[in-house]
Amino acid sequence: MASAEAPENPHASFAMACILSLPRTAYYFPSFINPALESRLLEKILSAPKPRWTTLSRRRLQTYPSRLTGTNTLIAEPLPTWLLDPIVARMQGVGIWAESPHRGPNHCLVNVYEPGQGIMPHEDGAAYWPLVATVSLGAPIVLDIFEKDAGGGRGKLVGRILQEPGSLLVTTDDLYKEHLHGIAEVTSDEDLGSPTIANWNLLGSPQDFETGRYDRQTRASLTYRDVLKVSNIGNSLKLFGKR
Numbered sequence: 001m002a003s004a005e006a007p008e009n010p011h012a013s014f015a016m017a018c019i020l021s022l023p024r025t026a027y028y029f030p031s032f033i034n035p036a037l038e039s040r041l042l043e044k045i046l047s048a049p050k051p052r053w054t055t056l057s058r059r060r061l062q063t064y065p066s067r068l069t070g071t072n073t074l075i076a077e078p079l080p081t082w083l084l085d086p087i088v089a090r091m092q093g094v095g096i097w098a099e100s101p102h103r104g105p106n107h108c109l110v111n112v113y114e115p116g117q118g119i120m121p122h123e124d125g126a127a128y129w130p131l132v133a134t135v136s137l138g139a140p141i142v143l144d145i146f147e148k149d150a151g152g153g154r155g156k157l158v159g160r161i162l163q164e165p166g167s168l169l170v171t172t173d174d175l176y177k178e179h180l181h182g183i184a185e186v187t188s189d190e191d192l193g194s195p196t197i198a199n200w201n202l203l204g205s206p207q208d209f210e211t212g213r214y215d216r217q218t219r220a221s222l223t224y225r226d227v228l229k230v231s232n233i234g235n236s237l238k239l240f241g242k243r
């Protein structure tokens, strides 16, 4: 199975998680975290104090450990323990960050979507190593993948990925660099089935979607990334202050 809970051979499990009908490369791991951890994380996110949130017109956002500077630089600071442990070690166990410059994520954007909310088709850009690892919490949601048109805008829809709660989705390579992704602003996701959902054969609970639709509920995502430029200015300031 593609579950990453306790892979006997991490590389075998990674290969089995590849979504073969999409441009290279997306990997889908159902049940990457269990429901108990999922509810703990969700509670932590939803109870965060107001200053932690950025409220956008179509979703709410928290940024850990801090926002990037104007030059897309991260001021060095570890991710909080609740985002690191046990998720990051588990990802590293599957080999997800084996080639990234810092061998692990140093940044995490946490998105919360209410029914009817979403995210416009976009690319995640050059500030990051070209890989995003997304843990889904609370409810399912469909991520749409588009080609870029000649001007870099939204082109043809090339696939839809159904992200179950507790799953991990990894997008990298050409899929990261040459495609856009987005979440439709709808109150239900429809037309779900093996012909229309790219990762249908990898789902943990396809029977949950046998009606071909579901109503959206509050869904959160932990999107882990490796920021390329990191500045140690924060540490230098602390040292300086001690003298």
Ligand SMILES: O=C(O)CCC(=O)C(=O)O
Residues within 6 Å of the ligand: 109, 111, 119, 124, 134, 143, 181, 220, 221, 223
């Ligand atoms: O919530 C998601 O799964 C996608 C979010 C996303 O694309 C982003 O934060 O850049």
Ligand SMILES: [Fe+2]
Residues within 6 Å of the ligand: 122, 123, 124, 181
């Ligand atoms: Fe994104």
